[in-house]
Amino acid sequence: MEKVKISSGKLRGIRMLADKEGKFRMLATDQRGSLRRMLGGVMGKDSGEIGFKDLATFKKSVIKILSPYSSATLTDPIYGYPYAAKYLPRNVGLLLATEQTGAELGGKSGKERKSRLQPGWDISKTKRAGANAVKLLIYYRGDASPEVVQYQKDTILKIGEGCEEYDLPYVLEIVSYPFKEDEDKDNPTFAKRKPEIVMDYTRQFSKPEYKVNILKIEFPANLKYCKEFSNGEFDGKKREPTYNLSEVKEYCKELANISSVPWVILSAGVDIKEFLVNVKLATENGASGFLGGRAIWQDAAKYYPDVEKMEEWLSTSGGIISTNFMRHLRMLLLILTIRVLKVLLI
Amino acid sequence: MEKVKISSGKLRGIRMLADKEGKFRMLATDQRGSLRRMLGGVMGKDSGEIGFKDLATFKKSVIKILSPYSSATLTDPIYGYPYAAKYLPRNVGLLLATEQTGAELGGKSGKERKSRLQPGWDISKTKRAGANAVKLLIYYRGDASPEVVQYQKDTILKIGEGCEEYDLPYVLEIVSYPFKEDEDKDNPTFAKRKPEIVMDYTRQFSKPEYKVNILKIEFPANLKYCKEFSNGEFDGKKREPTYNLSEVKEYCKELANISSVPWVILSAGVDIKEFLVNVKLATENGASGFLGGRAIWQDAAKYYPDVEKMEEWLSTSGGIISTNFMRHLRMLLLILTIRVLKVLLI
Numbered sequence: 268m269e270k271v272k273i274s275s276g277k278l279r280g281i282r283m284l285a286d287k288e289g290k291f292r293m294l295a296t297d298q299r300g301s302l303r304r305m306l307g308g309v310m311g312k313d314s315g316e317i318g319f320k321d322l323a324t325f326k327k328s329v330i331k332i333l334s335p336y337s338s339a340t341l342t343d344p345i346y347g348y349p350y351a352a353k354y355l356p357r358n359v360g361l362l363l364a365t366e367q368t369g370a371e372l373g374g375k376s377g378k379e380r381k382s383r384l385q386p387g388w389d390i391s392k393t394k395r396a397g398a399n400a401v402k403l404l405i406y407y408r409g410d411a412s413p414e415v416v417q418y419q420k421d422t423i424l425k426i427g428e429g430c431e432e433y434d435l436p437y438v439l440e441i442v443s444y445p446f447k448e449d450e451d452k453d454n455p456t457f458a459k460r461k462p463e464i465v466m467d468y469t470r471q472f473s474k475p476e477y478k479v480n481i482l483k484i485e486f487p488a489n490l491k492y493c494k495e496f497s498n499g500e501f502d503g504k505k506r507e508p509t510y511n512l513s514e515v516k517e518y519c520k521e522l523a524n525i526s527s528v529p530w531v532i533l534s535a536g537v538d539i540k541e542f543l544v545n546v547k548l549a550t551e552n553g554a555s556g557f558l559g560g561r562a563i564w565q566d567a568a569k570y571y572p573d574v575e576k577m578e579e580w581l582s583t584s585g586g587i588i589s590t591n592f593m594r595h596l597r598m599l600l601l602i603l604t605i606r607v608l609k610v611l612l613i
Numbered sequence: 614m615e616k617v618k619i620s621s622g623k624l625r626g627i628r629m630l631a632d633k634e635g636k637f638r639m640l641a642t643d644q645r646g647s648l649r650r651m652l653g654g655v656m657g658k659d660s661g662e663i664g665f666k667d668l669a670t671f672k673k674s675v676i677k678i679l680s681p682y683s684s685a686t687l688t689d690p691i692y693g694y695p696y697a698a699k700y701l702p703r704n705v706g707l708l709l710a711t712e713q714t715g716a717e718l719g720g721k722s723g724k725e726r727k728s729r730l731q732p733g734w735d736i737s738k739t740k741r742a743g744a745n746a747v748k749l750l751i752y753y754r755g756d757a758s759p760e761v762v763q764y765q766k767d768t769i770l771k772i773g774e775g776c777e778e779y780d781l782p783y784v785l786e787i788v789s790y791p792f793k794e795d796e797d798k799d800n801p802t803f804a805k806r807k808p809e810i811v812m813d814y815t816r817q818f819s820k821p822e823y824k825v826n827i828l829k830i831e832f833p834a835n836l837k838y839c840k841e842f843s844n845g846e847f848d849g850k851k852r853e854p855t856y857n858l859s860e861v862k863e864y865c866k867e868l869a870n871i872s873s874v875p876w877v878i879l880s881a882g883v884d885i886k887e888f889l890v891n892v893k894l895a896t897e898n899g900a901s902g903f904l905g906g907r908a909i910w911q912d913a914a915k916y917y918p919d920v921e922k923m924e925e926w927l928s929t930s931g932g933i934i935s936t937n938f939m940r941h942l943r944m945l946l947l948i949l950t951i952r953v954l955k956v957l958l959i
Contacts, residue, residue: 274741275694275698275742278698278743279701279703279707279743282703348621349621352621352625355625357628357631357704361625394740394741395740395780396622396780397622397624397625397780433741434742434743
């Protein structure tokens with residue numbers, strides 16, 4: 268890998284994101300749309316009825332209880348940061364999301380996605396607010412309509428320029444999505460294409476012209492379609508495998524070769540069992556850590572709006588992973604959610 | 614004390630300056646003129662012959678060895694930061710000095726001082742560079758010529774505005790100086806005036822209009838003229854006392870009443886023994902910590918340019934305080950310089 272030149276401001280910011288060993292153990296709490304749907308489901312309401320107070324209250328509890336265990340915490344500037352700022356410990360880095368939730372649909376298929384930036388929260392304001400890094404989420408398929416691809420690239424470039432101007436580290440999150448006729452979120456065709464999709468965007472956006480400092484990317488395979496886990500390991504549903512574990516490890520290694528910037532794994536709302544395997548495989552094969560959210564705290568939402576129970580779950584018995592699974596993977600017998608951030612990279 | 618409103622950016626910055634208990638144990642390495650004279654003395658050269666490399670090398674060693682023991686470290690952006698940035702641990706706050714070294718002389722006496730700002734290092738750039746706070750040093754006497762007083766006030770206001778604009782915490786350092794005919798750095802008249810001088814500027818610059826977040830001020834008395842230490846306790850020279858210890862404690866308490874912002878004690882190059890007493894008295898009577906430099910590391914300069922010996926002194930046997938002194942104050946028998954930052958506030 269070539270030597271990288273970096274400004275002192277960016278260097279200091281990046282070091283605030285990693286722990287003392289230089290590993291990224293980052294907690295995401297920037298969900299908006301998905302959290303609205305989650306809380307709506309729990310409360311038997313339409314997600315449109317879930318208001319500011321619900322999001323802010325939930326995020327505050329997660330940040331208060333879990334952020335001390337993270338090397339850095341990502342949140343959004345509207346619902347997350349204002350009420351949770353004082354709970355973020357001094358030695359935990361802060362990332363602020365700069366995109367709006369969701370995406371504008373477009374392209375030939377009508378299913379392709381264009382990202383929108385959060386009005387009023389440009390890089391200058393994000394830096395002023397005390398963030399150690401900016402996070403931009405981009406939904407991306409390199410094989411989408413050229414107009415959509417270009418729009419997403421331009422957005423990525425724009426934030427890259429801003430981060431350069433204000434010496435703020437740039438964490439680019441990329442999430443692929445199914446949009447072709449033969450694709451679906453949970454089908455073998457899309458699962459089979461996943462490794463190449465992830466490698467394609469990693470190759471693209473680790474180019475120096477985008478000025479990205481850390482890539483937050485998907486695990487380069489869908490483990491539910493991996494032979495060793497396809498018997499319903501994670502959700503009880505059996506699937507036709509499209510690759511095996513040693514191929515998956517190779518995808519991780521190829522990613523490490525392709526990327527010229529550090530990369531971390533996102534959780535995309537898979538359950539904690541699957542996320543632990545994702546992180547283990549990725550970090551053993553070149554990833555620098557993880558930036559995960561829902562996988563870690565989503566089960567706490569069940570207790571909302573009972574904040575006390577929710578916080579109790581987050582701080583004690585939450586996230587006990589079934590002993591069945593444990594036996595299988597020969598990991599610890601019991602892992603508490605609160606310890607997940609600590610143990611994941613050990 | 615009234616409730617203080619503060620932006621999230623400033624709040625996050627201030628928390629980076631203090632340790633987990635909220636105490637400021639800060640190390641200063643922003644000396645330029647005084648360090649040139651110090652190294653010049655050691656090397657038998659004129660201070661003008663002491664170049665960039667000497668200052669940068671010395672500062673790098675001090676920051677490398679001592680900053681991990683501080684809650685935050687202050688340095689200058691020219692000689693200190695570029696070469697020492699990578700040695701500053703992630704959990705240690707960074708303050709950058711925004712003034713040029715020295716001062717322009719003026720006023721009726723021709724001895725009064727006007728501060729000059731560092732060209733090219735405005736607040737915007739300081740924030741970009743990754744600093745958690747700005748430090749401005751102002752030489753000040755409220756009874757100087759009105760034109761000089763106004764000039765200094767305007768400079769203080771200007772930096773306050775900049776810090777507000779970029780949400781960067783503002784640490785204002787104020788140092789008095791003798792300029793009247795009957796005053797001298799080390800005479801009873803100036804020593805006797807010291808408490809009122811310090812209270813006067815604290816009263817002035819903790820006013821909200823100056824937008825100062827932390828005051829870095831002098832100990833409100835010269836302990837060498839305090840009855841209990843005036844027998845030559847610190848430097849072997851006997852002096853006529855002008856106050857006693859209980860009066861000095863009262864000055865500290867008055868300061869705490871006067872200041873509406875947290876205040877920390879500077880070392881002004883007194884030796885480590887005197888500084889320890891300063892910090893003990895001040896923090897027991899209202900100060901929030903210290904920001905000290907020369908008192909802590911000046912004896913390391915004796916070994917310059919032997920970097921290895923210098924670093925050995927800084928990391929091991931340096932700063933052993935005479936057992937005589939220890940018996941007197943019933944403090945620890947031996948204190949290593951490297952532990953000073955740890956023990957001062959315990």
